[in-house]
Amino acid sequence: MELRGKKHAIVVIDMLNDFISENGALVCKNGVKIVPQIRQLLDFAHENNIQVIHVQEAHRQKDRDFRVRPIHAIKGTWGSDFIPELQPEQDKGDYVVQKRRHSAFSYTDFDLFCREEEIDTLVLTGVWTNVCVRSTASDGLYHGYNIICVSDATTSQDDDMHVSGLRDIDIFGDIMSVEEYTTLVKEQLSQNQNV
DSSP states (O other): OOOOOSSEEEEEEOOBHHHHSTTOTTOOTTGGGGHHHHHHHHHHHHHTTOEEEEEEEOBOTTOGGGGTSOOOOBTTSGGGSBOGGGOOOGGGTOEEEEESSSSTTTTSSHHHHHHHTTOOEEEEEEEOIIIIIHHHHHHHHHTTOEEEEEEEEEEOSSHHHHHHHHHHHTTTSEEEOHHHHHHHHHHHHHHHHHO
16 A cells, blocks of 8 residues: 655544534434544644644534534534544644535635645545545545545444445545554655655
8 A cells, every 4th residue: 555645634524512422413423433543643643743634514503504404513502613532733733624515625725725735635534434524535636635534533324324435435545544544654754764
């Protein structure tokens, strides 16, 4: 397996109270299971000067999304806030992108920020693999980014949805575990130091 790209960003998608906490409005049942893996990736990123971007669903009260899904993640509410274990660490350079659609690219400054920071590879984590993660992955490809989806740091409501999302993303991106990704980055960093 080969690691593409020169500058990566770890992208944490929608790890919010309404999706992860048991009292959330639109709970992704498997969401709590991936928190330790995402935490591990974020610590690794901070230690190795890799950009972290937190994507936060933040709807308006009468968002069109609510015509097809329950009301959730209203901007400024507990439901839209990040879970305590994965709060953005802005003192370490974390960046927050708020969105109202599935993709982190839709009507946000996500692409602008990545281009300003010369990021060429998006390492996707979070929920739901078959919805917001997949939408961000496909839009990332359209915008010219390398896509890596971390299989054990993403999840959906059930395993079938998760696997379906990974299968789609695998068509245009790389699927790796946390261990595979961090090992490849360490090897790359070691090679760069020996040059």
